[in-house]
Amino acid sequence: MDKRVGVLGGGQLGRMLVEAANLLEIRVNFLDAANSSAKQVSNHAGHIEGSFKDAAAIRQLAANSDVVTVEIEHVDTYMLEEISATTPVQPDYKTIRMIQDKFAQKEHLIKHHVPVAKSIALEKPTVGELEKVSATLGLPLMLKSRREAYDGRGNFPVKSKADFQPAIDALGKNGELYGEQWAQFKMELAVMVVKTKYQTYSFPTVETIHENSICKLVYAPARGVSAEINQKAQDLAKKAVSCFWGRGVFGVEMFLLQDGELLINEIAPRPHNSGHYTIEACPVSQYEAHLRAILDLPLHEEDLQLREPAIMLNILGGDKPDSHLQFAREALKQRRTKIHLYGKGEARKGRKMGHITVTAPTMREAEAIIAPMIAYSTPGKYRLAADPSPGPSADPAPVAVIMGSDSDLPVLLPGLALLRTLQIAYTTRIVSAHRTPNDMATFASSAAANGHKVIIAAAGGAAHLPGMTAAHTPLPVIGVPVKPSIGDGMDSLLSIVNMPRGVPVAAVSVNNSVNAALLAARILGAGDEGVRKRVEGYMAQAEKEVREKDERLRGVGAEEYVERFLGKK
Incomplete structure (x- = not known):
C-alpha cells in the first residue's frame, strides 16, 4: 500500500x-x-x-x-x-472534541435519541453542588470527571452523603465534574463498531468484567445473552456511532439492565481494550478494520465474525517490577493461549502491561483453559462456567438435552452417562411442546445464542417436542422416541421421522439415547478435534470388546458361551 x-x-x-x-x-x-x-x-x-x-x-x-x-x-x-x-x-476532529468531554458526549447522544444514564453537570466542584445533584439523581450515583478520565481514573462512586467530601477531594482538582445516575446493571457489554465511508459494521457483542473500574476480562461472545439482546446491542452501538463524524473503529461500552434494556456508557473514537480479542478470533482484527476504514479499503461484514469463542484477560502490573513477565511465563504453560506484551518496561500497580487471549471451539473449553490464569491474577475472585455450579451468566453446555416430561428421564440416563464418558458437557431441561409451549419456543429460539451446539429432544406418545424444537432453531435436533405406557413407541418414532420438508429432525430408535449421544458427539467432533478423538477412542473400545467376544466364542463354543457369558441354559 x-x-x-x-x-x-x-x-x-x-x-x-x-x-x-x-x-x-x-x-x-x-x-x-x-x-x-x-x-x-x-x-x-x-x-x-x-x-x-x-x-x-x-x-x-x-x-x-x-x-x-x-x-x-x-x-x-x-x-x-x-x-x-x-x-x-479520521475520525473527524469534531467527533474527538465531542467525545473528550464525557458530559457533552452524553448530551449529544440524548439529542440523537440514544439511551444513556441521566447525568447532571456540577457548576463547580464543591460539596454543595454535589448535594444539589444528588437531590435530583438520588443515591448512589457516580461522580465523574468530564475530561482526561480513563481506566477508572476520574470516577468516584458516591454511595451515601459520607462520600461527598472524599469524592470532591479526589476529583475536584480535575476541574469540571458531573454526576451520573447509578445504573443497576445485570452485566456490562461492549461492541466494536467500524464506520466506513459507505457502511457501518459491528463486531459481536462481548461481555466485559471490570476490576477497580479497569477492564479485566472480555468474553466473546457475551455469555448468557439471547440472540435478541445480542442484535439489539449491536444495533444500538451502530446507532450511537452514526451520531458522530468521520470514519474508523469506535469502542462502545454499555450496560445491560435487569429488565433487558440497554444504556450507552461511554464511546471511544479508536480501537479499544474490549476489542483486543479480534486479533486472534476474527478474520479481520479491530486494528486492521480501523486501517481499512480510514484508508477506504474494502471491508466485508463477514470479516468481523467470530471464528470461535474467545476470552481476553488483561495483564495488569503487580507489586513487583517484573510481575507481568512472571504472568507471561505462567501463560506460556497453557495451550491455545496467545500472549501480547506491550514493551512498557517495569510494571506499575494496575498498569496495563499486556494481555492474553484464549480461543477454543466452545466457550466452556476456553474458560477451562484460561481458568488457571484468572486464578493466578486474582485468586478466588471469579466463578467460571466450568465450575460445577456456574453463575447466571455462565455459558451453557454444547449439548442441550430436553424432554417433555420427567418420566422420559430414565430413558435418557444411558445417553447422559455416555456424554460424561466423552467429556462433553450437557444441560437438561423439561420443556413440554403442549403444556409449556412458550417456554419451549423461547428455549429453542435462544439455544444457539446461548452457546448450545446440538439439541437432543426425547418425547413419547405424539412426540411433537423434537419437531417443534427444530422449527424454532437452526441447530441440529436429534429426536429420541420414548416408549409410552401404552404401545410399542412406533407412533413416537414415526412422529419424529415424518417431519415436513424444510424442518429436519434426526431420529434414533425407540429408547436409544446412547445413539443420540453418539450422534451429538459426532456432530460436535466435526469442529472439535478433542471430541472427535474421544469418539474414535469409544469406537476403538467397542471394536476391542467385539473382538474379545469373538475370541471367547471361538474358544468355548456356542452352547458354553451362552451358559457362561449370557447367563442362559
Missing part, C-alpha cells in the same frame, strides 16, 4: 495497529516519545519524537502523512482542526 498513516500516540494500541499495518505494508508514522511501545516494532525514519500535544510536532506529522488518526482521544483537537484543512483526520 502506498498510503502513510500518522498516529498521535504510540502506546499499546499503536503497537497493535502497526502490527496489522505491517502485514499490508502500510507505513505508520507515530508521534510520541522515543522507544514508545509502537515505535519498538516499527523501524523507519518517519516517526516523530515528542509530545502528541505539541503543535509543531503535529504539523510535522501531518506533513508526512496521507491521513492522521489518534491512538488516544486526549489530544489537541484545535490542532487537528487546523491540519484537517490539508490532511484528512
Whole structure:
C-alpha cells in the first residue's frame, strides 16, 4: 500500500495497529516519545519524537502523512482542526472534541435519541453542588470527571452523603465534574463498531468484567445473552456511532439492565481494550478494520465474525517490577493461549502491561483453559462456567438435552452417562411442546445464542417436542422416541421421522439415547478435534470388546458361551 498513516500516540494500541499495518505494508508514522511501545516494532525514519500535544510536532506529522488518526482521544483537537484543512483526520476532529468531554458526549447522544444514564453537570466542584445533584439523581450515583478520565481514573462512586467530601477531594482538582445516575446493571457489554465511508459494521457483542473500574476480562461472545439482546446491542452501538463524524473503529461500552434494556456508557473514537480479542478470533482484527476504514479499503461484514469463542484477560502490573513477565511465563504453560506484551518496561500497580487471549471451539473449553490464569491474577475472585455450579451468566453446555416430561428421564440416563464418558458437557431441561409451549419456543429460539451446539429432544406418545424444537432453531435436533405406557413407541418414532420438508429432525430408535449421544458427539467432533478423538477412542473400545467376544466364542463354543457369558441354559 502506498498510503502513510500518522498516529498521535504510540502506546499499546499503536503497537497493535502497526502490527496489522505491517502485514499490508502500510507505513505508520507515530508521534510520541522515543522507544514508545509502537515505535519498538516499527523501524523507519518517519516517526516523530515528542509530545502528541505539541503543535509543531503535529504539523510535522501531518506533513508526512496521507491521513492522521489518534491512538488516544486526549489530544489537541484545535490542532487537528487546523491540519484537517490539508490532511484528512479520521475520525473527524469534531467527533474527538465531542467525545473528550464525557458530559457533552452524553448530551449529544440524548439529542440523537440514544439511551444513556441521566447525568447532571456540577457548576463547580464543591460539596454543595454535589448535594444539589444528588437531590435530583438520588443515591448512589457516580461522580465523574468530564475530561482526561480513563481506566477508572476520574470516577468516584458516591454511595451515601459520607462520600461527598472524599469524592470532591479526589476529583475536584480535575476541574469540571458531573454526576451520573447509578445504573443497576445485570452485566456490562461492549461492541466494536467500524464506520466506513459507505457502511457501518459491528463486531459481536462481548461481555466485559471490570476490576477497580479497569477492564479485566472480555468474553466473546457475551455469555448468557439471547440472540435478541445480542442484535439489539449491536444495533444500538451502530446507532450511537452514526451520531458522530468521520470514519474508523469506535469502542462502545454499555450496560445491560435487569429488565433487558440497554444504556450507552461511554464511546471511544479508536480501537479499544474490549476489542483486543479480534486479533486472534476474527478474520479481520479491530486494528486492521480501523486501517481499512480510514484508508477506504474494502471491508466485508463477514470479516468481523467470530471464528470461535474467545476470552481476553488483561495483564495488569503487580507489586513487583517484573510481575507481568512472571504472568507471561505462567501463560506460556497453557495451550491455545496467545500472549501480547506491550514493551512498557517495569510494571506499575494496575498498569496495563499486556494481555492474553484464549480461543477454543466452545466457550466452556476456553474458560477451562484460561481458568488457571484468572486464578493466578486474582485468586478466588471469579466463578467460571466450568465450575460445577456456574453463575447466571455462565455459558451453557454444547449439548442441550430436553424432554417433555420427567418420566422420559430414565430413558435418557444411558445417553447422559455416555456424554460424561466423552467429556462433553450437557444441560437438561423439561420443556413440554403442549403444556409449556412458550417456554419451549423461547428455549429453542435462544439455544444457539446461548452457546448450545446440538439439541437432543426425547418425547413419547405424539412426540411433537423434537419437531417443534427444530422449527424454532437452526441447530441440529436429534429426536429420541420414548416408549409410552401404552404401545410399542412406533407412533413416537414415526412422529419424529415424518417431519415436513424444510424442518429436519434426526431420529434414533425407540429408547436409544446412547445413539443420540453418539450422534451429538459426532456432530460436535466435526469442529472439535478433542471430541472427535474421544469418539474414535469409544469406537476403538467397542471394536476391542467385539473382538474379545469373538475370541471367547471361538474358544468355548456356542452352547458354553451362552451358559457362561449370557447367563442362559
